[in-house]
Amino acid sequence: MAEEIPPPLKHFLTCSVCTEIVKDPVSLGCHHSFCSSCLQDFWAQAKNKNCPVCKRKSSKDIVGVNFSIKELVVCTETSKRSGPSGEAQGVCTERLKDIKRFCKEEQRDVCEFPHHQGHTVVPLEEQVQELKQQLTDDLTALQARRRRHQELDKTYEAMVPHLKVQRVKTERRIRAEFEQLHRFLREEEEARVKALGEEEEQKRKRILLERKTLQEQIESLSEGLSAVEADLQKDGLSFLSASTRCRTSARALLSGSDPQLLPGALLDEAKHLGNLAHRKMGQRTTFSPVTLDPNTASRSLSLSDDLTSVRVSDVIQKVPNNPERFTMYREVLGSEGFSSGEHCWEVEVGDLPSWTIGVAKESVERRGERTATAANGIWCLLHRSGKYTRCTGKTLTLKRTPERIRVQLDYDGGEVSFYDPEDMTLIYTHQHTFTDNIFPYFSLGAAGEARTKDVRVCGVSSGTQL
Numbered sequence: 001m002a003e004e005i006p007p008p009l010k011h012f013l014t015c016s017v018c019t020e021i022v023k024d025p026v027s028l029g030c031h032h033s034f035c036s037s038c039l040q041d042f043w044a045q046a047k048n049k050n051c052p053v054c055k056r057k058s059s060k061d062i063v064g065v066n067f068s069i070k071e072l073v074v075c076t077e078t079s080k081r082s083g084p085s086g087e088a089q090g091v092c093t094e095r096l097k098d099i100k101r102f103c104k105e106e107q108r109d110v111c112e113f114p115h116h117q118g119h120t121v122v123p124l125e126e127q128v129q130e131l132k133q134q135l136t137d138d139l140t141a142l143q144a145r146r147r148r149h150q151e152l153d154k155t156y157e158a159m160v161p162h163l164k165v166q167r168v169k170t171e172r173r174i175r176a177e178f179e180q181l182h183r184f185l186r187e188e189e190e191a192r193v194k195a196l197g198e199e200e201e202q203k204r205k206r207i208l209l210e211r212k213t214l215q216e217q218i219e220s221l222s223e224g225l226s227a228v229e230a231d232l233q234k235d236g237l238s239f240l241s242a243s244t245r246c247r248t249s250a251r252a253l254l255s256g257s258d259p260q261l262l263p264g265a266l267l268d269e270a271k272h273l274g275n276l277a278h279r280k281m282g283q284r285t286t287f288s289p290v291t292l293d294p295n296t297a298s299r300s301l302s303l304s305d306d307l308t309s310v311r312v313s314d315v316i317q318k319v320p321n322n323p324e325r326f327t328m329y330r331e332v333l334g335s336e337g338f339s340s341g342e343h344c345w346e347v348e349v350g351d352l353p354s355w356t357i358g359v360a361k362e363s364v365e366r367r368g369e370r371t372a373t374a375a376n377g378i379w380c381l382l383h384r385s386g387k388y389t390r391c392t393g394k395t396l397t398l399k400r401t402p403e404r405i406r407v408q409l410d411y412d413g414g415e416v417s418f419y420d421p422e423d424m425t426l427i428y429t430h431q432h433t434f435t436d437n438i439f440p441y442f443s444l445g446a447a448g449e450a451r452t453k454d455v456r457v458c459g460v461s462s463g464t465q466l
Contacts (some may be wrong), residue, residue, distance in 0.1 A: 013073055016053050017042050019044035021076075027070040030056045033069055143214050159320045166294075170377055171370040173305050183256060184438075203265055217259070224253045288455045290440045293335040294319075298326045301444065307335070312444050313389055326366045334440030334457075337362055344408045344460055347438065349383070350452025351403065354445025356382045357455070358391065359409055359416055361436035378441060379430050381405060381418045398427065403452075406460065411438060421460075 015022045017038035024036040032053045034042075042052050049058040078409050231239065231246040291307040304312035308334055321327065347357050358380025365376065372378045374391045381396075382389040388396040398420070405427075406419040411434050418427040440457070447453045 009076065013076065015070065021073060022069065023073075025066045025073065027066045028056070030054050033066060036045070036065065050421055053148035060415070061195075076407050079191050100420050140402045148372065155321050159322065167460060169305075179447050192272060196267070199267055201222060201410065206262065207265060214259060217256075221253055224250055249335070289343070289459055290334040290336070292442070293324075293333050293439075294456070295322060295324045296326060296330040300330045303453070303455075308458075309454040310442060310444065311454045324366070328367060328369060329443060330445070331366075331441070331443045335441075337439045338409060338411050339437050340411050342408070342413075346404055346406045346444070346458045346460055348404050348452075348456040348458055349402075351450045352444070352455065353382075353385050353448055353450055355376045355455060356380050356385065356441075356443035357405055358407060358441050359419070359438045360441035361434075361438060363436055364441075372443060374430065374432065377436070378417045378439060380443075381427060384445075390431060396428055399425070404458075407436065407440070 010021075012023050012033075013025075015025075015035045015038050016032065016263050017034055020035075022033055022035050025033050026036045027033045027037055028287060029088040030049050030051050030053075032051050035054065039052070050056065051058065052413060067345055099133065133437050227395075228246055228250055231242045236244055265373070292303050292310055292367065296321075297310070298311055299317045299319060302309050302317065303310050311331060319325070326332065349357070356378075360379070361377035364378060368374045372380055372382065372391065373393065378391060380391045382391070386401070388398055390396060398424075402420040404421050405425075406421040408415075408419065410416070414430055414433045415429055415431055417429040418426060442455060444455060
């Protein structure tokens with residue numbers, strides 16, 4: 001005997017219009033369920049879209065089938081056909097074991113394919129393999145991301161000891177430079193004090209000599225005054241006989257010019273103090289308009305301690321792979337960028353057979369393959385074994401082989417020019433509207449047998465100001 005549907009479940013599966021078990025069940029927003037055809041007939045007769053039970057107005061003209069209730073109806077019908085509850089339960093369990101289909105729309109396994117018509121139903125194993133492949137792809141992506149994180153962690157790990165190396169090296173350089181400056185200042189101080197003392201002694205002796213002369217003249221004048229005063233006390237013939245001699249003597253003393261203070265008798269304080277620090281330090285120190293940035297230098301390059309020259313290194317430098325560093329080519333940037341104004345510097349290239357100098361934008365590619373061209377944000381002069389080339393690839397003809405190149409950047413005017421500073425011959429000018437920060441740029445090839453090993457940045461030669 002088939003098992004009856006339990007009353008609570010039967011009430012849930014009963015259509016309120018026809019009072020039968022629902023067929024093609026649909027549910028309204030109020031959660032009441034009906035046969036699809038019963039609901040459409042009721043709405044047609046009532047001429048509205050209200051729920052037959054609670055009279056709530058529905059906002060839908062077409063109501064979709066409730067597949068959950070539909071499958072529940074199918075399961076209860078199957079149970080009724082299968083006999084006693086134990087047997088029905090056995091059949092249901094076996095059916096669950098044999099599920100072979102998967103509905104993509106509802107994202108769940110299904111046991112009755114006909115009730116998912118219009119849906120994408122695929123073999124369960126196919127869905128399993130698809131999801132496994134997706135998960136495998138996710139796994140591969142996660143592994144790749146973990147590797148990138150691990151590589152970044154190693155880079156940071158290498159940066160910590162490198163920071164100490166940088167600090168120790170830079171501190172040593174600072175102390176050495178200041179020790180030289182201190183020594184120079186001490187020597188200069190002694191020299192200046194000595195010069196001051198010598199000037200004082202020289203002028204003191206001069207003043208003493210002048211005073212001695214004045215004192216001798218004062219003594220002669222005093223004697224003359226006493227004689228005149230004595231003659232003025234005389235009377236009659238005695239005065240007349242003495243007056244001629246006395247007047248001759250007095251006029252002789254008056255014949256010389258009046259004494260004058262010597263110019264420059266005092267110390268020249270301005271000479272010893274005026275702008276002393278700038279004048280003397282300027283003689284002692286050198287100035288470079290560009291210092292190189294070691295954090296951008298390729299591992300194949302070696303920079304001087306004062307960061308004004310660079311050469312191709314015999315060994316690969318042990319430095320972190322930080323994002324500012326060039327890794328593909330032997331390149332380095334200046335430490336200071338420009339976003340306005342005019343700037344110039346000169347570069348000693350000597351007889352180095354291969355070099356590239358100019359300017360580059362801050363966002364220039366530093367790791368991938370690219371050429372040193374204007375299209376890639378590098379405006380430069382290239383030299384390869386006696387051949388000179390623009391950054392656009394056009395070959396240049398020079399009258400002589402310069403050992404020094406002047407770079408002139410006019411940011412606001414949109415020009416970068418290259419000169420031979422020997423006679424200020426213009427090599428070429430490239431025009432471009434700059435928008436990025438622009439940095440001095442240097443690239444080196446191997447020196448080979450050339451006597452020049454280093455490329456050095458210098459100040460502008462005297463007498464070559466534009």
